Structures are given as C-alpha cells and as structure tokens.
Amino acid sequence: MEKLKGLIAVGFLRLFALLPWRAVQAVGAGLGWLMWKIPSRSRDVVHINLSKCFPELGPQELQRLEQQTHRDIGKLLAESACAWIWPAKKTLKLIRQVEGLEVMQQALASGKGVIGIATHIGNWEVLNHYFCSMCNPIIFYRPPKLKALDELLQQQRVQLGNRVAPSTREGILSVMKEVRRGGVVGIPADPEPALSSGLFVPFCGVQALTSKFVPGMLAGGKATAFFINGFRLADGSGFKVVIEAAPEAMYSSDVEVSTAAMSAMVEKYVRAYPSQYLWSMKRFKKRPAGELRWY
Numbered sequence: 001m002e003k004l005k006g007l008i009a010v011g012f013l014r015l016f017a018l019l020p021w022r023a024v025q026a027v028g029a030g031l032g033w034l035m036w037k038i039p040s041r042s043r044d045v046v047h048i049n050l051s052k053c054f055p056e057l058g059p060q061e062l063q064r065l066e067q068q069t070h071r072d073i074g075k076l077l078a079e080s081a082c083a084w085i086w087p088a089k090k091t092l093k094l095i096r097q098v099e100g101l102e103v104m105q106q107a108l109a110s111g112k113g114v115i116g117i118a119t120h121i122g123n124w125e126v127l128n129h130y131f132c133s134m135c136n137p138i139i140f141y142r143p144p145k146l147k148a149l150d151e152l153l154q155q156q157r158v159q160l161g162n163r164v165a166p167s168t169r170e171g172i173l174s175v176m177k178e179v180r181r182g183g184v185v186g187i188p189a190d191p192e193p194a195l196s197s198g199l200f201v202p203f204c205g206v207q208a209l210t211s212k213f214v215p216g217m218l219a220g221g222k223a224t225a226f227f228i229n230g231f232r233l234a235d236g237s238g239f240k241v242v243i244e245a246a247p248e249a250m251y252s253s254d255v256e257v258s259t260a261a262m263s264a265m266v267e268k269y270v271r272a273y274p275s276q277y278l279w280s281m282k283r284f285k286k287r288p289a290g291e292l293r294w295y
Contacts, residue, residue, distance in 0.1 A: 013152070016078070017085035021094070024078045025236045032074025036067050046070065046279045048294050053204035054274070068275035075232065076123055076278070083125035084152060088159040091129045096233060098130075100243035103226050107245075108135055113179035113223035115214055116186040117246065119266050120278040124188070126239055127230035132160040137184040140175050142167045142191060167191075172213070179223050186228075187214055189266050192285055200288050201260040204267050209286045214250075215258035221251050227265055231273050242269075 019027065035043065046069055051062060083091050107114045116131055118124050128139060139157055143150045143166045157164050165171035165185075175185050192198070193211040200207040217223050225246040230239040249261035270277045284294050 013081045013085055016081045019082075021082075022236070024082055025075060028075035028078030029071050030074065031077060032071035035074060036070035042280045043070070045282055045295060046073075049279045049283065052206055052284070052294065055205065065275060069277075069279050072232065072275045073278065073280055079123050080125040083123070083129065084156050088129045088133070088156075091126055092133060094126055094238035095130050095230070095241055096238040097240040098243070099240065100226075103243045103245045104134060104228070107224045107226050108184065110224050111182065112221075113182050113217070114184040115179065115217060115223055115225040115246075116184065117189050117214060117225055117227045117262070117265075118186060119190055119227070119229050119269055120188060120281060121229055121269055121273060122231040122276050123239060124230065127228065127241065128157055128186070129160065130230065130241055131186055131228060132157075132162040135184045136162050137186045138163045138165050138175055138178050140165050140167065140171065140185060140187045176217065179217050189214065189227075189262055190283065191281075192283055195286060199256055199259045201256070201263045202267075203263045204270060206284065207288050207291075208263065208284055210259050210263050212255050212259055215252075215255055215262060218246065218251050218258065219253050219255070225250065227269075229269055232276055 016024075016027075046066055050057075050066055050069065054062065054065065057065065104116075114135075114137075116137060118127060118131075131137060132139070139162060141153070141157070141164060144153065154164055165174045175187070178185050189211070191211070192209050193213070195209065197213065198209045198211050201210050202208075203210070214225065218225055227244045227246065228241065230241050233240055244265075247261050247265065250258045250265075252258045252261070282295055287293055
C-alpha cells in the first residue's frame, strides 16, 4: 500500500509540473485558501504558533497573517512540486535576484569547511538548486515517510553533482567528516531536535528547542558559515536569494551563546517575511520543564 501511495504521489507531481509557472502560483494560492478555510490540525498549529510568537497582533491582524501564511504554504507546495520534477536548469531561472554573493565566495575561498545554513522560509527546494549550482555541497535533510517520494527527492537534489545526507547517525557523521576535511554542507537551522541535541533559546519571544549541531561545528572557528535563504518575490515572478555571514557570536565556544545567536538570525528572517515561514511545522512541540505543551 505504501508503494502504491508513493507511485500515485509521484505521478501527481509529474502531471502538476507540466503547468506554466503563473498557473502553478495560482493553483498554489487556491490550495492555500482551501487550507485556510477547511478546519484541520495543520490550521490549528499555524494559529497556535502565530498567536504565541506575535502576541502584539490584534485579532484582525493575526487573522490576516494566518490567511497570508496559508496562501504562502499553498504556493510553497505547488512550487516545490515543480522543483522536484523540473530539470535544475529550469528551476534556476526562477532566481531573479541574489544579495550577498560575495559572502559565499569569501567563505568558499577560506580554505575551511563551509556550512550554508538555511531556514524553512520562502522556498528551500528552489534554493537547494541555486546553492548546489554554486558549489558541491552535501545537503542534510529529513527523509519523507513515502519511499518513492524520498527516492525522487534524492534524485532531484543531486542533479548538479552534489550529495545528500539523511538525518540519521550515518548522515550526521558524513556531514561532520565533510566539514572537517574542508568541504561544503547545507543544513537547516530550525527543525526541532531531540532534547539531548538542543538547547532552549529565545525565538520570536518564546523559548524554542534549537539544535546545537551547527554551533558545535563552528566553535572556535574550526569552520565558517553563512545563512542562505530564498524569499518569494511579491510579484510572483520568482525568488530573491539572500546570503549573510554568520555573526561572530556563532563561533563562540559557549554553546548557549552560539545557539542563541543562530536562533536570533532565523528570527530576523522570520520577522522580515513572517507569512513565508513554515508555521504549520510543529516547531515548538517540546517545551521547557514545567511548561504546558502547545499541541
């Protein structure tokens, strides 16, 4: 049954990817509208996350942000379907603007291991193609449950000669080895880790369990890092890639300082593009001792 589900899902993606880009955007917006209108657990998670992280918003402002968030999630799903099927060269045409390219170039020329830090904001599937077109990284990712979909993603994410590493013990070790030998890796900053692998640090006014993985590899300047994200342009024509050097505090040997600095950078992007963040993700599932669960 799982194999059949996977084949159906991949078949649907291949059909969907035949649509022109403007139609993809329109269908995505429509899908987001349905997600906003139809009661679901995902919609509840978006509401909880936004109300906790933006307590200063009044009821109407919060509702508008929730509605736009669902519209952007719908677009993300539609866009990603194309990025998973299209040849990388076609997807790369959606990158309309790049800001901070010199930051990446300096990091790649440093002679150290390089970590490109991404966030679940805008569209990271399109961003993946851009990042891999600029260097030859190992992309760290969390495999989907459907095997057929995972196989498709692995194929698509290595079109440009790079490699992928799943979030398993073996994958973690391969990423660490690559950084130590002076290679390049791409790692998302915001998936919630196991309690033993993270620290509770501030994020949008609340405490969020945040991974120590990247800060641990940067401690003492053993490697260098930059943030790289792809934000959706307001006119729907494509994306703007923004690259920014990791702040000095992220190289601190004090893991709490470095992890908080990484979280602060993610928060900066989220506040700049609040509706483009993946608020349907259960980012705050684990809570500090004594605090009630959110979901």
